[in-house]
Amino acid sequence: xxxxxxxxxxxxxxxxxxxxxxxxxxxxxxxxxxxxxxxxxxxxxxxxxxxxxxxxxxxxxxxxxxxxxxxxxxxxxxxxxxxxxxxxxxxxxxxxxxxxxxxxxxxxxxxxxxxxxxxxxxxxxxxxxxxxxxxxxxxxxxxxxxxxxxxxxxxxxxxxxxxxxxxxxxxxxxxxxxxxxxxxxxxxxxxxxxxxxxxxxxxxxxxxxxxxxxxxxxxxxxxxxxxxxxxxxxxxxxxxxxxxxxxxxxxxxxxxxxxxxxxxxxxxxxxxxxxxxxxxxxxxxxxxxxxxxxxxxxxxxxxxxxxxxxxxxxxxxxxxxxxxxxxxxxxxxxxxxxxxxxxxxxxxxxxxxxxxxx
Amino acid sequence: xxxxxxxxxxxxxxxxxxxxxxxxxxxxxxxxxxxxxxxxxxxxxxxxxxxxxxxxxxxxxxxxxxxxxxxxxxxxxxxxxxxxxxxxxxxxxxxxxxxxxxxxxxxxxxxxxxxxxxxxxxxxxxxxxxxxxxxxxxxxxxxxxxxxxxxxxxxxxxxxxxxxxxxxxxxxxxxxxxxxxxxxxxxxxxxxxxxxxxxxxxxxxxxxxxxxxxxxxxxxxxxxxxxxxxxxxxxxxxxxxxxxxxxxxxxxxxxxxxxxxxxxxxxxxxxxxxxxxxxxxxxxxxxxxxxxxxx
Numbered sequence: 001x002x003x004x005x006x007x008x009x010x011x012x013x014x015x016x017x018x019x020x021x022x023x024x025x026x027x028x029x030x031x032x033x034x035x036x037x038x039x040x041x042x043x044x045x046x047x048x049x050x051x052x053x054x055x056x057x058x059x060x061x062x063x064x065x066x067x068x069x070x071x072x073x074x075x076x077x078x079x080x081x082x083x084x085x086x087x088x089x090x091x092x093x094x095x096x097x098x099x100x101x102x103x104x105x106x107x108x109x110x111x112x113x114x115x116x117x118x119x120x121x122x123x124x125x126x127x128x129x130x131x132x133x134x135x136x137x138x139x140x141x142x143x144x145x146x147x148x149x150x151x152x153x154x155x156x157x158x159x160x161x162x163x164x165x166x167x168x169x170x171x172x173x174x175x176x177x178x179x180x181x182x183x184x185x186x187x188x189x190x191x192x193x194x195x196x197x198x199x200x201x202x203x204x205x206x207x208x209x210x211x212x213x214x215x216x217x218x219x220x221x222x223x224x225x226x227x228x229x230x231x232x233x234x235x236x237x238x239x240x241x242x243x244x245x246x247x248x249x250x251x252x253x254x255x256x257x258x259x260x261x262x263x264x265x266x267x268x269x270x271x272x273x274x275x276x277x278x279x280x281x282x283x284x285x286x287x288x289x290x291x292x293x294x295x296x297x298x299x300x301x302x303x304x305x306x307x308x309x310x311x312x313x314x315x316x317x318x319x320x321x322x323x324x325x326x327x328x329x330x331x332x333x334x335x336x337x338x339x340x341x342x343x344x345x346x347x348x349x350x351x352x353x354x355x356x357x358x
Numbered sequence: 359x360x361x362x363x364x365x366x367x368x369x370x371x372x373x374x375x376x377x378x379x380x381x382x383x384x385x386x387x388x389x390x391x392x393x394x395x396x397x398x399x400x401x402x403x404x405x406x407x408x409x410x411x412x413x414x415x416x417x418x419x420x421x422x423x424x425x426x427x428x429x430x431x432x433x434x435x436x437x438x439x440x441x442x443x444x445x446x447x448x449x450x451x452x453x454x455x456x457x458x459x460x461x462x463x464x465x466x467x468x469x470x471x472x473x474x475x476x477x478x479x480x481x482x483x484x485x486x487x488x489x490x491x492x493x494x495x496x497x498x499x500x501x502x503x504x505x506x507x508x509x510x511x512x513x514x515x516x517x518x519x520x521x522x523x524x525x526x527x528x529x530x531x532x533x534x535x536x537x538x539x540x541x542x543x544x545x546x547x548x549x550x551x552x553x554x555x556x557x558x559x560x561x562x563x564x565x566x567x568x569x570x571x572x573x574x575x576x577x578x579x580x581x582x583x584x585x586x587x588x589x590x591x592x593x594x595x596x597x598x599x600x601x602x603x604x605x606x607x608x609x610x611x612x613x614x615x616x617x618x619x620x621x622x623x624x625x626x627x628x629x630x631x632x633x634x635x636x637x638x639x640x641x642x643x644x645x646x647x648x649x650x651x652x653x
Contacts, residue, residue, distance in 0.1 A: 208588030
């Protein structure tokens with residue numbers, strides 16, 4: 001995952017440095033507010049911990065070993081913003097002192113391993129209900145899922161950075177100046193090795209280490225999210241209603257600015273005219289497009305009620321379509337929530353609460 | 359005079375005894391990695407040699423050498439990349455870096471990324487005139503060889519510049535060099551403190567590995583061994599956190615008020631500025647020559 005020097009061109013590594021600057025600034029500001037004086041030694045030691053856990057070898061089937069990045073574990077233990085700083089420091093030291101990862105690629109490596117990985121992992125960990133009061137089994141699942149998904153998303157981002165190089169930096173002869181492996185090679189190779197091997201190592205390490213912490217020092221894990229307000233539906237419903245009433249703006253503004261249809265969203269019958277406008281000698285509807293375009297007839301085509309396509313009345317169709325669409329999405333989410341989540345047994349949660357005080 | 363504990367002596371961190379991982383391969387490999395880290399952190403003998411780069415202030419040396427690495431990423435032609443590599447080798451000779459170190463570790467570090475560049479020579483990645491058939495439908499091409507050679511040379515030049523900086527600067531002073539690149543004082547302080555305590559945390563991790571190795575005759579099941587690794591990380595976090603609290607209290611006791619402070623007793627002199635100017639001129643010259651040779 002550590003991108004070495006030479007693989008990324010300046011068109012990539014300079015924007016990566018620029019992209020990292022606000023994350024470092026925001027992390028620094030947030031930690032200064034929360035930790036104040038304590039932040040310096042805790043972060044420095046946290047960075048040393050991050051560095052060292054990358055050197056723990058994990059046995060994997062086949063008699064060989066692998067190692068984890070540990071960024072999700074650090075995010076779960078220190079919080080995602082502290083992880084940004086701690087993992088960045090570890091990556092800078094690895095690049096400067098040990099040649100592991102390039103100097104010019106520090107920005108890109110930090111973006112993937114110190115921002116994307118901890119934040120995605122942290123989000124998944126909380127989504128799966130990972131906190132100090134959940135059961136060990138759920139902590140294991142939440143930690144493992146967070147480690148697996150966090151690492152794979154970071155690996156995908158790294159693969160995209162590699163894969164963009166042949167497109168972004170070429171010499172006069174059209175040959176790749178930096179990484180010569182395009183998206184078609186970089187993404188499948190990185191995805192395969194991380195989905196099949198390294199992702200599982202990261203999942204195991206993150207899940208089991210969090211279970212260890214959960215069992216021995218639960219106070220170090222994040223606390224449960226605060227209880228939602230008593231009637232959150234009311235606020236959500238009002239917000240959605242306001243948004244539905246505002247939806248005709250999308251109808252009137254393009255009309256006012258003579259913007260035309262959104263690019264690429266033309267109806268098949270508009271395609272010949274568009275092709276001529278874009279330089280084709282003669283426009284036509286591709287045969288396959290013509291064949292499949294009639295397969296599905298929308299109940300409210302173009303968000304309009306049947307026979308009410310004129311602009312002022314069309315606004316009512318827009319509002320009704322918005323309400324109908326939002327209603328269906330809310331219904332799907334409620335059904336998915338009922339299906340996917342299970343209520344935590346009260347006794348277990350309260351028992352952990354009692355033991356977690358020390 | 360206060361003497362260092364025995365384990366902090368460079369000779370104490372010798373990874374040689376943990377060479378053949380037969381039983382407990384994961385534990386032994388982890389242990390060997392910790393010992394290599396300790397050896398690298400504690401051994402400042404290369405930086406203590408008398409030579410050109412060792413005598414320079416890191417606040418000037420870092421921008422000069424890392425700037426040369428950046429120039430290497432901008433170049434198009436092989437002659438220009440060879441020139442950067444040549445400049446780096448010349449600086450290594452003037453700094454009396456031993457040849458064993460120069461051609462041993464210096465070739466090993468970029469070996470993996472350089473080997474990863476080899477597939478670029480095949481026509482599947484870089485089409486061109488075939489020069490060496492591999493199997494039906496696949497061959498090494500002239501353009502592919504050029505792309506792979508350029509990437510490998512670029513990696514080698516960049517890594518050599520970085521290793522020059524590391525091998526001629528004491529770890530404690532290394533991050534002061536980042537001040538010369540505009541890094542904030544707090545960031546440099548955090549890095550310096552991290553490196554200072556990295557040896558302590560690595561030592562704690564080494565103890566966890568040694569404890570496991572000395573208490574078990576045979577490795578357990580895969581699941582047991584994986585659980586041990588995870589528990590080892592959890593235990594290390596516990597010790598790290600406790601150490602962090604101790605360090606914080608010690609800093610408070612010494613009057614720490616939250617202000618980032620660095621011990622910078624010297625200032626770059628005329629010799630340092632002359633070196634920086636010379637390196638800037640060399641870097642710019644190579645870049646302009648490369649641009650002039652027709653991109």
